[in-house]
Amino acid sequence: MIKTTIITIGDELLIGQVIDSNSAWMAQQLNQAGIAVLRRVAVGDNWDQIWQCLDEESRHANVILITGGLGPTADDITKPLLCKYFAGTLRTDAEALQNVKYLFEEVFKRPVTDRNVRQAEVPDNCTVLQNKRGTAPGMLFERSGKVYVSMPGVPHEMQGMMTDDVIPFLKKNFTLPFIIHKTLLTFGIGESMIADMIQDFEKGLPPHIRLAYLPNYGMVRLRLSATGPDKAQLSKEVMEKFVILQELIRGYLVTNEDEPMEKVVAKLLSSNKATLCTAESCTGGYIAQLITSIPGSSVFYDGSVVSYSYKAKEDLLQVNHNTLASKGAVSEEVVREMAKGALANIKSDYTIAVSGIMGPDGGLPGKPVGTVWIAVGNNEKLTTQRFHFRFDRQKNIQLTAVNALNMLRVFML
């Protein structure tokens, strides 16, 4: 039975200077391969803490994946520590050295320093994982039936090693159970109301199928997770439950795939061979970048006018100066004119227009911080709605985007 723990090393994780997105990516890939992650631990750049952490995690797990602490600089102590932990001796790895030299001489066009050369040193008792995307090699140790892998903290370097070396190694050396996750997305209903609606379903689940509620920005994702030895049997069983679950929350179901709202809207546009443009004030391009984060979005997305100022609204979207002056930028009339202006200028099939006050300041009499008007539609018809979000700037922006995308989704259906 494979049990994995992820250790991330770096003071920056403990002072909150960076968010640990590496562990999430690793966990996702491991789960897809049927490798369950038991724990994730973050420790600082401290010899004793790291040493103790390795001891402890060895008791919890038989696969210990480590990222971080392999850079060229003095705050990196992972390599000497691992060398001592596994009682090895540092040697220079010829292939890793060749890679360092190639990167500096051919790609960076900079001289190779001693510091860079030392990056090619590895303990003599590890399997070297060559780094195809950077200078620091990875190291794989085996001891007492347990596997330890140390990888750089730079996300795309770690990702290359996980994909090319670590996951194939684990698949080869362990008998993996099957893990199946099926996730759906709901909109417009709270966690506790869903729980009441599906109470009997949930009670009737067998112990090897678990249900999780993942609330986020007015949406709740529901995830069924199942583990077992027989893939075909397990898939069949989970799919049966998943179909029932979808029926139970039918009125609130957005998608039965594990995908965000923007992906749902993107698929809807693509399948209708329709195009979209946006006119964003308060979201400042957030909706545009959500949509364009999807590869190939240029097929259905024409662009956005981010009209942050009055003059941008007037010049780029032909919003009437009098409307702005009499009704204010955050009004039904203005989002309507923004939507019409976007459709007239960009000539897409559908549009989304938003205008609001995201905070922390800027509230007006009758229009408190968090007030947002959204319009969605096409040349035939526009639908508008007023919202009042009560959170911080970032969350208000995200809620505006999600609600706008959902309004368009409903409009298109």
Place this chain on the structure above:
Amino acid sequence: MIKTTIITIGDELLIGQVIDSNSAWMAQQLNQAGIAVLRRVAVGDNWDQIWQCLDEESRHANVILITGGLGPTADDITKPLLCKYFAGTLRTDAEALQNVKYLFEEVFKRPVTDRNVRQAEVPDNCTVLQNKRGTAPGMLFERSGKVYVSMPGVPHEMQGMMTDDVIPFLKKNFTLPFIIHKTLLTFGIGESMIADMIQDFEKGLPPHIRLAYLPNYGMVRLRLSATGPDKAQLSKEVMEKFVILQELIRGYLVTNEDEPMEKVVAKLLSSNKATLCTAESCTGGYIAQLITSIPGSSVFYDGSVVSYSYKAKEDLLQVNHNTLASKGAVSEEVVREMAKGALANIKSDYTIAVSGIMGPDGGLPGKPVGTVWIAVGNNEKLTTQRFHFRFDRQKNIQLTAVNALNMLRVFML
């Protein structure tokens, strides 16, 4: 000596479905208050795992902060577990119940169910932390000189409790050492080259001042962290070192504050009372949303034209159809015309225009995936530069944005 550990609970963290941004936020706030975080651990929704984790972390730390697992649904086991762990009995807290009823009856306009009422239950031996932003109360336990706090996993609910209750409690009950962090941002130089430049400085640092390298998107942040009992003395000492460090990397210094590139550009625009507009193709609004994530950005930012399609480039920015046809959208000529079009239409003082191929597909002969043209400037002058990024779509977009902002920064200086 206060030693803190953060435990986050939830299967979603172990299958990589969500990124743990709660721990980062908590660590940041704790550090600012002089409370060092020793470790962060994530465990699944599993009774034995959570129990064992509490035992272990009690050995490492004397303050154990827990988030997650307090929702209304059946996958939440934290509350009954804590009740048993501290040998308490569940009772209904009158104030928490009043809050639940208020939220459902007055805010959500939905009937209160039994499930919601049970959210107001707490172990009788904890101090209740009222939740001003949601239904589930927090719980604070004290045992054998150690403090345990359980908070909801919903970020803004947890944040409210940390700010209003937890940090004030810790400040009152522990003697806190001072922690000072000073961070600067460099651009255009790698980690190992910096290390060579400041080698002697780094060797000369006293043990209570540590230097960390934090590389990210072509930029490296350098952070000095110092701990000590005397705040004034420590500040003076760190500032002296920080001034020397800035001198050593002078040519690459972007800012001596812990702030991102967009904030540096924002300050530069504000201090010049100048305005900015952007014309984005390949970044799809990413630059606009970076800038508008800054509160008050409407003062210096007019807006963006996200011209994803040819027709949006022509209609909204008056890019010449012949230029697009002969040179292609990713060309020096087109970004120049985009920049000029943005300045003409939006009438800001400065502009940024970008066009590129972000991948994974879309490469052309002579223009491989990752090719980007950037123009920055004003009505008098435009500067252009060609880049070739070699990463995935998301990273290419981020690198384009950072380089564009840096080009504008250099242009303005």
